[in-house]
Amino acid sequence: MNSRRAGAEAVSEKGWLAAHRWLLARRFCQLAILALFLLGPLAGIWIVKGNLAYSLSLDTLPLTDPYVLLQSLLTGHRPERLGLIGAAIVLVFYLVVGGRVYCSWVCPLNPVTDLAGWLRDRLGIRGSAHVARATRYWILAMTLLLAALGGGIAWELVNPVSMLQRGLIFGLGAAWMLTLAVFVFDLFVMSRGWCGHLCPVGAFYSLLGRWSPLRVTAAKRAACNDCMDCFEVCPEPQVIRPALKGAGQGIGPVILAANCTNCGRCIDVCSKDVFAFGLRFNNHPDDGAQPAAPSPTATT
């Protein structure tokens, strides 16, 4: 958008804090989760033990990553009870709040790729390798297939997501190199490359959250002034268009695409407050349509 920065309008209209509300909340959440994990090894305060693959909080609450557990199941191994209970809890949680909430609110790699995306924009790096966004689902299928055929959790040998988090908690080693590689890849090779195109962890969680009730909705889409700021900041911009611009085709205002990460950045960055968190059920095509215009807009 030429020299104007995405979100500048929102900052001037709503104030800096209000225009970064969800971003700040998200960063706080990411840091808090990491801090909880680090409190044990660094300060000896064992509120949470383990890492994102499996953790035990306050010696009672088990949480298991269902993706890694699914791979383990596919190798033919039967996990212990606590591992299964932990996976069930996590599954239910993400079924409700949206699977890719994991990506934007929990994943330790997200700040890294967000930084790469921000810097890419700042430095004006144009051009990006073209790979279909569906690639991640193929990689997901491949990792599951490998587990089923090869008898091991092969993806965990190279998974930069778990490697970074495990590294921060249990000793980094060369995991920083892989993290840097993802950063450089996102910065120079492919815009939003890792999280938006390749990562099978995100792909898994997106499938998990396909029917989640908690959604971002373009409730006041009639107020949209086509500034395009939301498309600029969104890590998965393809999810916005149907909801924001679909009033004419009878599409409701709720962003239903599974790859919306519920990061809330579009809410922050919109000076007209078009977006808000809401439920998927309030999705009548007339919702958020032109209030002044005559109602028969949606018929097809």
Next chain:
Amino acid sequence: MHRYRIAMSRTSDQSRQRGAGTSGSSGTRSPARRQFVFDTARLLCGVGILGLGLAGYQRNALARPPLAIRPPGAGDEEDFLGACIRCGMCVRDCPYGILALAKPESPVATGTPHFTARSGPCEMCEDIPCVRACPTGALDHSLTDINQSRMGLAILSDQETCLNFLGLRCDVCYRVCPVIDKAITLELRPNTRTGRHTMFIPTVHSEHCTGCGKCENACVTEEASIRVLPAPLIKGSLGEHYRLGWEEKRKAGGHSLVEERGIVDLPDRLPEGMRLEGHFDPGSERLPAGMPGSGDAQRVPSLPPGLGAANGGATAAAGGAGGKALPAEAGR
């Protein structure tokens, strides 16, 4: 995902079309569809190559370095790499802090727990907290007696540097062994170098060795002379068909297998009348000249010379076909 599925079926349509008539009119194929097919092919090839690489890496990861020992209750490496989700709970619950998760640059599969006996052996906690902490059972929860764990197997890997093998009384590995006198015993041998002393040879018994690594950790030589290695790397196997005569005899309450069946002497197939110098054939009537009993053509010993010559012999030749007889077992 939905759009994606549609895309998939379209691809198969496309390929069917191509298979049906490549020589036919291809005017209906638009550049956009061609592009789509190429893009899909590119994607599949890319992911396929990634998968192949990953599968190869996984194969390599199975070749764990022998000095990296898995915690108690871990199955064989292939099972373990499928069961372990790399959460590090075992590392956290080990009260002695000996376990570590493998870092990416390590040759051990990334994120999996292991310890190194030389720097920190398993202390063999009775309640086995590492196993209880495991949420997946990669460390088998049915292991409740630490003495039954088989993390590895100790082997006295260098007889040239082991002090006891040199005739000294070090005995450290024997004394630190948590399963002392079972997993490691001291076997007495005459010291032929001095001619008047006894060597106390540390001997590992795989039946009892847990592979905790305390012996390797305590070994006083600069490089450990006794090591703990993965059992499959060092454990031999006699083979199903082997029978140890003395074991069988003990099991049968003092009757040996051989006694019951008798010695079967196969014909030697020497040309008629031929003699081999020093050849002894217990089944034939020929004995080398100068052997005890060689003068007596009727006596056929049932045992080799020097063994039971006193009470052997006096065997009736049963059925003289071919001039050779199967000796009936000498009653003893």
